[in-house]
Amino acid sequence: MRRLLILRPEPAAGRTAERARALGLDAHVHPLFAPQPMDWAPPVPEDFDALLLTSANGVALAGPALDHYRALPAYGVGATTAQALTQAGFADVTAGTGDGSAIAAQIAADGHRRVLHLAGTTVAPMEAGPLEISRIAVYSMASLPDNPALLDAAAPGSILLIHSPRAGERLSAQMPQAQRATLHIVAISPVALAACGEGWASGNAPAQPRDEEMLALARRLCE
Known part of the structure; x- marks a missing residue:
């Protein structure tokens, strides 16, 4: 079975992983970002x-x-x-x-x-x-520091889920060109897909920007 790498921040990454495992997918979480609160003045x-x-x-x-x-x-x-x-x-x-x-x-x-x-x-x-x-x-x-564990986890045939254009940019900066040819991208939108750059084994985006549709595309890649 292909490995599914979920790169969105927690806690959303955990929810995606639960949905993926319920579909029988081999899901692993490797966040590229972490949410941080900001001071703001409420109107x-x-x-x-x-x-x-x-x-x-x-x-x-x-x-x-x-x-x-x-x-x-x-x-x-x-x-x-x-x-x-x-x-x-x-x-x-x-x-x-x-x-x-x-x-x-x-x-x-x-x-x-x-x-x-x-x-x-x-x-x-x-x-x-x-x-x-x-x-x-x-x-x-x-942005979290570059994590060598992500590169190690991205075994040939793995599918990477990209939930934003910024995540696509971060992935493109971290993933070597030589490793991309064996990896598949499922992005939440065409814009997020384009941000991942070129050289991947395949790239897909769902008709609707929803987690469930991204996982449906990932599941088809595993069949």
Whole structure:
């Protein structure tokens, strides 16, 4: 069986590994980044009519100030982020099924316009449409030191999961060209795939930027 290497930060990497092992995949976690909280000044909730989180890291690392916005309708880019909001005490939570642009369209369709987006320092491009989005960084992704264990784990035929363009760039910087020809990339988006550079045995991105679809592609490579 091919080895599956999950390079996203914890705790999300652990969730992906659990899903992968449930599918019978040989999953191993080698994070390239670690989330770190940031100091931020919370604006008054009365200035907004909706709250947006595009990562469960934002919920976990925003700190006590997140409680100021519990009265607002809250939107999570996916089920995991929405679940984190619910567990944090938000009563009115909507889960998206696509990317940031898709959840922004849902927020607009629900009649909201002034949106507070609590995010990381790096955010994927998002089509705001009619929304007035105020984005505040509440966490950052710190690069971890290059880990020789990743190169050792990347045995010929291994599949590497890339969940962001920045992760693709970090992988491209660490993985020698000579080793790439035997490795397969499954990236969350075409942009993330392009960031990995060239020379890989294969590269694929799902139609929808979801963990489940990435794992489905990985599973097909193992058949």
